[in-house]
Amino acid sequence: MARLRSPDGGCPWDLEQSFETIAPYTIEEAYEVDDAIRRKAWSDLRDELGDLLLQVVFHAQLARESGLFTFGDVVETLCEKLVRRHPHVFGDASAADADEVLRAWELHKRAERVARGADEHGDVPLALPALLRAAKLARRATRAGVGDGADDPIAERSDAELATAGAERLGDLLFALAARASARGIDPEAALRDACARFEARKKSARA
Numbered sequence: 127m128a129r130l131r132s133p134d135g136g137c138p139w140d141l142e143q144s145f146e147t148i149a150p151y152t153i154e155e156a157y158e159v160d161d162a163i164r165r166k167a168w169s170d171l172r173d174e175l176g177d178l179l180l181q182v183v184f185h186a187q188l189a190r191e192s193g194l195f196t197f198g199d200v201v202e203t204l205c206e207k208l209v210r211r212h213p214h215v216f217g218d219a220s221a222a223d224a225d226e227v228l229r230a231w232e233l234h235k236r237a238e239r240v241a242r243g244a245d246e247h248g249d250v251p252l253a254l255p256a257l258l259r260a261a262k263l264a265r266r267a268t269r270a271g272v273g274d275g276a277d278d279p280i281a282e283r284s285d286a287e288l289a290t291a292g293a294e295r296l297g298d299l300l301f302a303l304a305a306r307a308s309a310r311g312i313d314p315e316a317a318l319r320d321a322c323a324r325f326e327a328r329k330k331s332a333r334a
Contacts, residue, residue: 127187152181256318
């Protein structure tokens with residue numbers, strides 16, 4: 127990557143890139159990894175994981191050139207985090223099951239956010255797709271004990287079958303809602319993004 131970014135004989139395209147221009151490729155490659163896993167295409171997964179790793183290497187090289195950090199720093203930070211968040215493996219703590227591990231993980235993350243002066247409940251990245259962001263907001267709210275949005279008055283008026291619907295039926299309902307929104311000239315992604323913002327505002331008011 128350093129060779130590709132070298133002003134002396136490097137690649138003109140790579141030399142023009144920045145954190146901002148590479149970020150969309152990083153997101154795209156993560157989805158390519160997910161797609162290969164869903165298709166159980168393991169040779170494709172090997173290739174896609176390499177492409178995703180390239181994104182990490184590219185960002186790390188950009189950071190090194192700017193004097194921010196190196197690839198080694200990225201790996202070291204990850205190792206420290208894994209040890210810190212797994213005291214039941216690397217320390218004296220214990221965890222009976224995966225659910226207990228997740229609860230402890232969330233507590234560790236919350237403590238880390240408080241230590242750096244951030245909101246203890248953290249911010250869910252705005253760049254996430256709206257559906258993914260909505261699910262993550264709901265999970266985080268549940269763990270924080272401030273509800274998950276399912277008790278919203280709008281949800282109460284929705285299809286009664288939601289209570290027992292499986293993943294396939296819920297997918298069909300989400301698709302139908304998106305199609306209905308599009309037919310009415312409403313961008314479903316933007317509509318859900320706005321709903322996420324309202325949800326966050328309500329939960330922040332509840333915590334205040």
